[in-house]
Amino acid sequence: KMFHNTIVKRPGSTFINGLTTSDLGTPILEKALQQHDAYIEALKACGTEVTVLPSNDQFPDSTFVEDTAVLTAEFAVISNPGAEKRNGEIHEIEPAVKSFFDKIYYIKAPGTLDGGDVLQIEDHFYIGISARTNQEGAEQLKQILESQDYNATIVPLQKFFHLKTGIAYLGNQTIVAAGEFVNHPDFNTYQKIVVPPEEEYAANCIRVNDYIIVPSGYPQTKQKINEAGFQTIELDTSEFRKLDGGLSCLSLRF
Numbered sequence: 477k478m479f480h481n482t483i484v485k486r487p488g489s490t491f492i493n494g495l496t497t498s499d500l501g502t503p504i505l506e507k508a509l510q511q512h513d514a515y516i517e518a519l520k521a522c523g524t525e526v527t528v529l530p531s532n533d534q535f536p537d538s539t540f541v542e543d544t545a546v547l548t549a550e551f552a553v554i555s556n557p558g559a560e561k562r563n564g565e566i567h568e569i570e571p572a573v574k575s576f577f578d579k580i581y582y583i584k585a586p587g588t589l590d591g592g593d594v595l596q597i598e599d600h601f602y603i604g605i606s607a608r609t610n611q612e613g614a615e616q617l618k619q620i621l622e623s624q625d626y627n628a629t630i631v632p633l634q635k636f637f638h639l640k641t642g643i644a645y646l647g648n649q650t651i652v653a654a655g656e657f658v659n660h661p662d663f664n665t666y667q668k669i670v671v672p673p674e675e676e677y678a679a680n681c682i683r684v685n686d687y688i689i690v691p692s693g694y695p696q697t698k699q700k701i702n703e704a705g706f707q708t709i710e711l712d713t714s715e716f717r718k719l720d721g722g723l724s725c726l727s728l729r730f
């Protein structure tokens with residue numbers, strides 16, 4: 477499956493006040509902007525047309541666009557982000573998504589859903605129940621997907637923040653898995669690249685056409701991905717990591 481388009485949103489001056497559970501310190505805005513520039517360049521190098529939305533200082537976490545929508549080749553779902561401070565982000569993603577899609581669905585309260593909890597593997601979607609995505613939100617998405625001839629499995633998370641914090645799909649039936657997903661029965665049918673505990677953050681990598689974009693600084697995971705036959709691009713995401721963010725969170729790919 478090819479991605480032709482990607483959507484990103486610039487970090488704003490309030491980015492440094494974003495939500496976090498990490499104790500890695502306050503991000504440095506200038507560095508975050510440089511890392512975001514490099515991210516945009518990488519998405520272009522992978523052959524996608526990048527739509528860059530302007531920053532919005534009202535929403536410090538709004539650069540993590542992945543959480544606001546779920547996009548397939550045929551239709552879009554506007555999410556209902558589970559963090560109250562982030563919920564209003566959908567009002568800016570909606571017009572951007574509408575410029576690409578005619579068919580749009582919505583996750584509605586009391587359902588909540590973050591796009592970071594949604595992983596597509598070919599025609600099958602996995603939907604995590606997390607601190608952000610509730611059962612009702614997951615079930616709404618499952619129904620929407622099934623009405624459009626996709627399959628969906630709901631996966632309650634034990635520890636990970638979002639589903640995609642701990643798992644990625646690389647294509648060729650191959651996943652990258654960390655922590656609770658290494659021996660998870662729902663993912664046993666896939667070829668598995670196991671992320672060692674000390675490199676857990678590297679499980680959040682993204683396939684964009686012919687490349688796997690990986691965070692820099694996780695050599696064992698990168699080597700395993702390369703040995704499985706995939707080409708990699710390494711990007712420094714240190715400032716986004718300080719806000720629990722990674723490579724997948726920073727874009728919508730479709």
Ligand code: CIR
Pocket residue numbers: 494495496537540542543559562591592593638641719720721722724725
């Ligand atoms: C948040 O707490 O919502 C942001 N600081 C991080 C969001 C990361 N998004 C993702 O994993 N999809």
